[in-house]
Amino acid sequence: MVSLAEFVQLFLDRKIELLELFIEHMNMTTLAVFISLAIGVPVGILITRSKPVAQVVIGAANVMQSIPCIALLAFSVPFVGIGTKPAILMVIVYALLPIIKNTYTGIMSIDPKTIEVAKGIGMTKWKRLLRIEIPIALPFIMSGIRISAVAAVGTMTIAAFAGAGGLGWFINLGLNSQNIDLVLLGAIPASLMALGLDFLLGRLEHAITPEGLRPPELIQNISKEKRRREQVVAFGLCALLVLLPVGFSVAEAVDSQGKDKIVVGSSNFTEVMILGYMYSDLIESNTDIEVEERFNLNGGVVCFNAIQNGDIDMFVEYTGSILPNYLHETIDTNDPQAVYEKAAELLKRDYNILLSEPLGFNNTYVMSVRPDTAQRYQIRTLSQLMQAAPQLRLGCTVEFIQRGDCLPLLEERFGTSFQSEKGLDSSIRYQAIAAGEIDVIDAFATDALLEKQGLTLIEDDVGFFPPYDAVNLVRQETLDKYPELEPVLAKMDGLLDEETMRALNAKVDIEGMDAKDVAHQFLVEKGLVA
Template identity: 35%
Template sequence: MQQFWTTLQTRHSELFSALWVHLQLSLVALLVASAIAIPLAIWVTKRRRVAEFILQVTSVLQTIPSLALLGLLIPLVGIGSAPALIALIVYALLPIFQNTYVGLTSIDPALLEAADALGFSKWRRLRKVELPLALPIIISGIRTALVLIVGTATLAALIGAGGLGNFILLGIDRNNTSLILIGAISAALLAIILSLIIKRLERAKPRTVVISIVTLLVLIGGASGVQAYQSRAETPIVIAGKLGSEPEILINMYADLIKEDPKAQVILKPSFGKTTFLFNALKHKQIDIYPEFSGTVLESLVKNPVTGQHLTAQATYAQAKALIQKEDKMTLLKPMAYNNTYAMAVRQSDAKKYNLQTIGDLTHFPNIKAGMTLEFIDLNNGLKGVNKVYGLNIKAKAMDPQLRYEAINAGEVNLVDAYSTDSQLKQYNLVILKDNKGVFPPYQGAPLMTDAFAQAHPAVVKALNRLAGKISETDMQAMNYAVNSQHKQPSVVAHQYLTTHHLLAK
């Protein structure tokens, strides 16, 4: 509990920022969904077949897994808030449409006949009779949609849209229960508070509801407009990083080096998402720089690379740099020294018992129970390559990166994939098996940016190139350990390395 309060105090400013982003996403999605679903439900009250068709469509849309929907939207609208909002709107349509339709069609016909007898027009009857009577059911649907939206919005962090999901993802990645609790509790409290506020509208007049909605739109729009104006005025350099402690350490190093120029404005976006999310964000100019690896460029980002066993680090980088520039007009700056390649690891006790030193030695390792990331399982230079080159037939369960380490520590699996600089290798006393046949390509980290940005910011390029040839694998693993196990701030760890190695001018 003490750690929870300490974490809350040190990250309160980040929490307020994430809470505001989460609130904006949730309310905008709710308002747009209501603006679509409520008029549509009113229109189909006399068209039963159309209503049934729309109910079926919205029901099917709600069954699409949120991650799958986000993945489908990224090629169309990029990453960030846009795909997150579309997904949230899609999920909110069913409860709002369904409740509005049920509320309007379940009104006592005698009341409608009485309104007609009094000479009410269709519009006046809707405004004076139908909507007031159906309002409690409509509001109930909106409340259901809101709770659904607030919970689902935590996944927006996976595509760089921010919000409270950042705390949850960061907590899972670093095995930090306090961060997970902060994100989860904040999201739950936000849903409860907003739900109670909306509940008060059940007995309100339709005019009051409309005024409340308009006021809310003005407030959100005004605040967003101020933020957009400030962003345009400052023209900051946006640096993003993938999930994990290592990317966050690196982007903080980038920021420290760039900010030696007093005029430079930098915005950091840690835990921005997976490789494809960041690459698409760079393409769409939603970010300016992110740390990438030479091996990842060849494996996932370019077409027809010349790959093969025992490809040197220099050859891998040269090919990655040339192809990414030719195909996507991007610049991969000079790489750092360490090679954060894939690895396979076992417990120290198993390594000693079965004399496991290389991947090939797994042929005499009985009862292999492997837990590996889905990415490693699917890669040609991952498990597929290992099985083919070493003549193995390892079958692995797909696991979250952090959970696979917890699983091997608990004895649930006895073989995992890893990155060579992972702090958990030290934390759990794991042994890396030597890849003596060179299945895993070199993975040297370097800043990736567009050619246009590099040409427009030569001072940034010069500053970031100070990291070229720096940071050993031991250094990186130690820094990851400081963040993940000793719970030090990535910004502090990054700055300490730069000052210790005299990479900052001041």
């Protein structure tokens, strides 16, 4: 249930951050649409000269747009890195089709007799294009641009999963904590931005469309001076939208020159964001190094690719994930020290990445059910859960389904399968079990939502799940460049336990606090920052 008073208070508390993210979102969107326009209109014009080429180009654009945007984003990250580049590239791909197709359709719909008349009076190809074809096709072209711009605003919310920021940051935070107010704090400005862009482009279309090409009821007898002013205002506002992101980029580049800077990254769930903020706070409070935060990256694999490419310098991960996911090694022991030592050795040897000492808590898998399910099927242990599995519906993360040491091995070891298995986002699975759509989820030991929903934790009576000790991965090159970092980062070693981490997560996911504030308060309480 959304409370207007609570939403207004949230808006007031985070209005500065909202403004920054709004500007960031607008800059990325307008730049992507402008590049799409610069590519799409010329391509749309060129393919009018050959129908076979047009079919191939439009077909290719259709295929590209059919790719899910999150998949396209993930695919582009290894090639162009994280941040704004993959986000803008993703939106360009999605914005091209309407612009190309509408430009082509507009020009091809021109009456051939009109072109013949233009040829008859001696117009060259360029004059026909500029004075006849483009003006007549302009309503079609502008329609394609408006469709692309509105769609680009929504698509750009996915940019947050590549560390590009924008309004998708609030949406993702809200989904993680099941906080509808945070979701709306990102979604409402995005909707208003889309409406504003559409209105502005509509005014531009009105200003540049010749009077004779409008429907009779829309023709206005206005003076040339008034029409000129309308065109100047419309073009000026559109030019401003394009020049602003360029100006911001140049200003950031100039400001960062000569400064010592490291990039702290994190995946896209509450716990690692809190820990990321802790590391950022410690570094900025104890050194002269500037910290750039690239949080909310779409999973640990994206983080690992980013640290290899030098896009980030550090991020928090778990020993039980490092070995199978990044090092492609099987975990043949449940001894936490042995798993840690193997991960540390291989990361250093193969990737020149240093593994910190464990942060102090083990965030391992904990299968969980509603209390009524546990009572109905008499489930207390993992063995009892798997005996009842054929009657239960499992909703878990996609990673749990795919990893060979998780669901496939679990079903193989017990010789049974769940009635159904659905791959869900980490936050959605909690909503699904609360709604009764699934019976079992793959929770984590420090998840605050376990306590919020009162779920029953299943005891791992056979020691199936390996240890998932939280650790920090740091590029050795970064430590060599900034040797003062090592004792600062070591302040986090052994600092937390499961109960403490669960309580910190609860402050964000249940009480609605900002993860950055939670991290800072904890470090202040521990006397690690002022």
